[in-house]
Amino acid sequence: MRKTIFTLLVVLSSIGIASATTPNKIVIPDIEGYKTLKGDFHIHTVFSDASVWPTTRVQEAIWEGLDVIAITDHVDSRLQKQIKNGLFDADKCDRNRSFKIAKNAAGKQLLVIHGGEISRGMPPGHWNCLFVSDCNKICTAAEQFDDDDFKAAQAGLKEAHAQGGFTMWNHPNWEKQAPNETIWWKEHEKLYKAGYMQGIEVYNKFCGYSPEAHKWALERNITMFANSDCHTPFFYMIDYLNGQHRPVTLVFAKERTEEAVRDALEHGRTAAYAEEMVYGREDMLRPLFEACVKVENVKFTDKQISFTLVNKSCIPIRLRKAAGSEKYYYVRNYELRPFETIKITVRPLLVDNKSQKFDTDSVDVNFIAETFQIGPDTPLPVVLHFNK
Numbered sequence: 001m002r003k004t005i006f007t008l009l010v011v012l013s014s015i016g017i018a019s020a021t022t023p024n025k026i027v028i029p030d031i032e033g034y035k036t037l038k039g040d041f042h043i044h045t046v047f048s049d050a051s052v053w054p055t056t057r058v059q060e061a062i063w064e065g066l067d068v069i070a071i072t073d074h075v076d077s078r079l080q081k082q083i084k085n086g087l088f089d090a091d092k093c094d095r096n097r098s099f100k101i102a103k104n105a106a107g108k109q110l111l112v113i114h115g116g117e118i119s120r121g122m123p124p125g126h127w128n129c130l131f132v133s134d135c136n137k138i139c140t141a142a143e144q145f146d147d148d149d150f151k152a153a154q155a156g157l158k159e160a161h162a163q164g165g166f167t168m169w170n171h172p173n174w175e176k177q178a179p180n181e182t183i184w185w186k187e188h189e190k191l192y193k194a195g196y197m198q199g200i201e202v203y204n205k206f207c208g209y210s211p212e213a214h215k216w217a218l219e220r221n222i223t224m225f226a227n228s229d230c231h232t233p234f235f236y237m238i239d240y241l242n243g244q245h246r247p248v249t250l251v252f253a254k255e256r257t258e259e260a261v262r263d264a265l266e267h268g269r270t271a272a273y274a275e276e277m278v279y280g281r282e283d284m285l286r287p288l289f290e291a292c293v294k295v296e297n298v299k300f301t302d303k304q305i306s307f308t309l310v311n312k313s314c315i316p317i318r319l320r321k322a323a324g325s326e327k328y329y330y331v332r333n334y335e336l337r338p339f340e341t342i343k344i345t346v347r348p349l350l351v352d353n354k355s356q357k358f359d360t361d362s363v364d365v366n367f368i369a370e371t372f373q374i375g376p377d378t379p380l381p382v383v384l385h386f387n388k
């Protein structure tokens with residue numbers, strides 16, 4: 001018996017211990033023409049002001065089924081705290097180290113993007129630089145203007161772009177920097193015109209959803225993100241056992257490569273998925289909705305249409321009857337929970353309490369999808385079209 005246990009232990013240690021089951025995996029189907037990748041582009045480690053080693057960030061992301069992460073430690077001020085605390089030597093301080101450790105740990109299981117966060121007062125606030133090659137240089141560029149937040153950020157962003165970076169405005173609604181309202185300052189206009197505002201956080205775990213950011217992204221063609229901005233281990237932030245997961249940026253990419261992720265970000269092919277809601281542009285959310293919700297088992301008779309809706313995703317779908325279907329009656333509100341199938345029956349309005357026949361061979365059943373927001377307070381309209 002003892003020998004068996006010993007053998008078992010040897011076998012277990014040689015194959016490594018299998019990772020624990022993820023209670024609420026993020027499952028979202030591909031859309032037509034693109035793979036749906038799950039990304040978190042705002043992640044901190046002990047190499048700035050978080051409590052977690054980069055390797056753990058990689059394990060957390062793989063455990064949750066993500067495809068891509070960016071390590072975005074603060075390139076400037078916050079690292080100084082760690083130096084002061086004696087965790088790192090100022091002269092050996094390499095701001096690319098967290099990325100290198102994470103990239104090495106990830107192997108081929110996860111795409112890891114080299115990034116860094118420029119953290120300045122508002123305006124212009126905090127900015128993530130993605131796809132960069134040297135965060136030390138970004139820090140040096142910004143530090144030349146340490147007493148001027150705008151100039152410092154501008155110089156850091158300029159350096160990030162010289163490295164071929166993609167840059168974005170983080171948490172524009174952070175209450176510390178936007179205590180009463182979320183403002184697009186004239187400084188943001190300048191950075192936008194310079195081509196630096198390629199992305200914006202429509203959702204950040206600490207600040208929640210920003211309708212202003214959503215609106216600006218639509219008006220100015222800025223790529224939308226939902227990110228965690230994690231500073232603690234994820235089990236501190238996310239109640240996995242109660243079905244939560246981290247916010248993710250859905251990236252609609254031609255393939256699962258860094259280049260394809262970059263291409264998707266540059267062309268705005270993303271959606272922000274957080275707190276069981278999806279925020280984005282209609283041209284992305286419509287194909288996503290169509291990939292998630294399938295209409296099956298249609299039966300169109302003289303007096304009724306019945307069909308099933310199947311949710312192929314982990315996103316709860318809330319549907320509400322919308323204008324355009326006044327001639328028909330059906331239940332006005334549906335909730336299609338993750339992976340659930342529901343049956344819907346549509347009938348012509350009763351006349352004198354008697355059931356009627358359809359007076360047409362083609363029927364539109366109109367809904368709005370409340371969990372798919374294509375603008376602030378603007379749910380996605382959905383028309384299910386049936387022909388006899």
Ligand SMILES: [Zn+2]
Pocket residue numbers: 117119126170171
């Ligand atoms: Zn920040």
Ligand SMILES: [Zn+2]
Pocket residue numbers: 042044117229
């Ligand atoms: Zn951050």
